[in-house]
Amino acid sequence: MTEMMSDDQRPSPEDADAYAAWVESMREEAKLSSADEIKERREADFPEALQGRWVDEMDPSDELLVRGSEFIRSGESWPYLDKLLLTHDADRIHLEITFPWNEEEGSSTSLILMDDGALGYATWHEACTYLRPDD
Incomplete structure (x- = not known):
């Protein structure tokens, strides 16, 4: 499977x-991408560091699973x-996902893997931090 990669011409x-x-x-x-380019990005695996099971720091019943290109x-x-x-980067990932409801709002959902290994999840209406479970 293909993993997402960035062109990385970004400033610090x-x-x-x-x-x-x-x-x-x-x-x-x-926004100017062709349907094939969008499909390729959508089908590409999430970065390896995001793969696996995550639980919400404040509500462990809220579980996030990243499996290949799936978001569960x-x-x-x-x-x-x-x-x-x-x-x-080696210790940091910032990814934006557009879900159907984001498109209607003109926003996106951000996933940010932070230096401490926590995964930030943020939308216009919600923000939470996911951690790797101890099990």
Whole structure:
């Protein structure tokens, strides 16, 4: 299976203005993608570091499973329209996923693998932190 890769011509995240402008340019470029390019991104596996089982730090009954290119939350597969890998470093990953409801809102869902190994999940309406379970 193919794993998502980024072109990685991005400025350092420490330069917040340049990084924000770069992210916006990546979003705009993704909007111009052909159906085949979108399908290729959608079918590509999520990065290896995101694969596996995660549980919400505040509500362990909220489980997230990333398996290949599948995104499963609370036992239900969540089909998505597109995903865009913005950052893929040794210790940090930033990925945006567009679910059908995001498209209607004009937003996206962010997954951010942080330096401490926690997985941030954020939408316009919700934010939570997922951790690897101890089992």
